[in-house]
Amino acid sequence: MKSVVAIITDFGLKDGFVGAMKGVVLNINPDAQIVDISHEVEPFDVFQGAFLLKAHLSYFPKGTVFLCVVDPGVGSERLPVVVEAGDYIFVGPNNGIFDFALESLKVGFKAYKIEKYTLPVISQTFHGRDVFAPVAGHLSRGLKPQEVGSPIEYTFHLKWEEPYREDQWLVGKVVYFDRFGNCITNIPCGDYKEALFRGQKLRILSHFLQAKEGEPALICNSFGLVELFFPMSNARERLLVKRGEEVRVR
Amino acid sequence: MKSVVAIITDFGLKDGFVGAMKGVVLNINPDAQIVDISHEVEPFDVFQGAFLLKAHLSYFPKGTVFLCVVDPGVGSERLPVVVEAGDYIFVGPNNGIFDFALESLKVGFKAYKIEKYTLPVISQTFHGRDVFAPVAGHLSRGLKPQEVGSPIEYTFHLKWEEPYREDQWLVGKVVYFDRFGNCITNIPCGDYKEALFRGQKLRILSHFLQAKEGEPALICNSFGLVELFFPMSNARERLLVKRGEEVRVR
């Protein structure tokens, strides 16, 4: 079966960890279509992984198996799970990595504890390869989620904070920086007229090239969120923006 | 159809933008063979993307769809195009990214404005995912270029500067730095006897290991261009070479 296995990790690309996971998947399902979403999540930053999964998942085909391993608690008691939600299957640790995706899908879902289909020997430090990759391989070739182990109650760990209202303002904050240094907020796109950042007014534009040189501005980004950018430059570095900084719109 | 979709972007690998594009391609053509050429083009550097496309394209199978998105003008009036040239198809913005490739192919070509086969909702900031990826997906499974929209006149934006003659010298310049810090010039390989860089003579070698320790030299690189290197080291960093610096050969 040609199912897509889409991978998010914080493993980076230099050490071959992701390659080994793909070797395991292909050993089980030689036809798998493997896609990297990101392996450059900051080490141990479950929030970032959860954010990227939510941002991108709807662009993947039905039946995609999302293999997501940002797992500071590897080897401890956090549960290894498979979650079936609508047309998608998620495989990884139950530590929050799937929280935003499951919330945003707005469908019922079922979770199972992984008890079978792992590699025969399981290391204490690399469940991505020994537990999650083989299970993803089997799922991508048609194994049913309920066959991997007992149903469990999925535990949510992360909370997506929505912007709040204050006077006429909607008050959000910067939650993620992309490679261009754009500062993505938790404010959903909308028909805003005014924006404030560090007490200064910012223009709200509909595409990047409308910006005036040297002047930061806001735009509705491709995740459906308001983002702060600097024309043809890196807003994060130019303005030394920190995660959590406040942005206001109305 | 198993066509290759080869991708060049400046999106980097950390944010999942490329993964989302691949999800879109595979949703349309589950059999596509997707190959990354580079996603580490410097942000907004259309020249670099155009250079890499030209350097590598002839190594790809006939029928390859090149999906190239270095697109500082996303959302503005630059046209989204499909170009058919010989055995290859190019998809991306008409902003110069295909210029060197089309010039070097030395075949007739036809360009079409993308008017169909995009995603139903098109963001203002990510046409790679919403416009170009779906069109590449369709083309990779057999859609004809002329089916995406009206024929248009392709507009060239970049000019590949050839080295010029001065006295008996051929005068070129550094146009690109590779990961090893080799400094690639615009001088085509040839049977040169002498070379000058910053007024100093450089040796011209036929392979890297002929170099003397601590002594920069020139070599004919794998793109068919003369490059300046430093034995087992990084010439760009060691010599603080800048793009545009002059190199002379005769």
Next chain:
Amino acid sequence: MKSVVAIITDFGLKDGFVGAMKGVVLNINPDAQIVDISHEVEPFDVFQGAFLLKAHLSYFPKGTVFLCVVDPGVGSERLPVVVEAGDYIFVGPNNGIFDFALESLKVGFKAYKIEKYTLPVISQTFHGRDVFAPVAGHLSRGLKPQEVGSPIEYTFHLKWEEPYREDQWLVGKVVYFDRFGNCITNIPCGDYKEALFRGQKLRILSHFLQAKEGEPALICNSFGLVELFFPMSNARERLLVKRGEEVRVR
């Protein structure tokens, strides 16, 4: 044939070198399943490449063709080889890159000098594309290793140093740093009770989360080797660990 072609290089991802190699492979075998192990081996560091190949190879399917190019001597007299060893095939320069893998496989193997199946034109600087990739492409679709050229004697270049005994201690050293800054030693996992690093006692743990904040510790890693780590942090940077530093266990 859907064979896996798994690639290790020091080419990085920014210049498209790896993409061109994949183009060559797919031109020959459109069905190849190509997997990146790493392209971030330090430039010219054959040891690192050899280490990663050994660490990961057993997770790849039978029949996998490993295409490994860390090749400071490209264009000089080091031989281009294909090695058949058990269920795996290795393609690359005979410069040490396969040494640890062949040693660890503990099977008989045969080596052949590459004399055929290269691209028609071979550059002096990029045998990854012109020599090794086409041969890997052919092997992945069923070409027999002995068909590429004459049998030769494989030459070993690297020596894997085992830890040595001193009094009751097993004395090893740091051989590799992973992306998390974990410091991997050459000491095989075992039932050790005590450990010393820079004269200080370290705890030996069974998983990362047992560690006390701010206190480095040892663990058995996923390669079956002892590694030094720093809880939720980067041991290499925090402790300024150097390759070759001594670690003792008993």
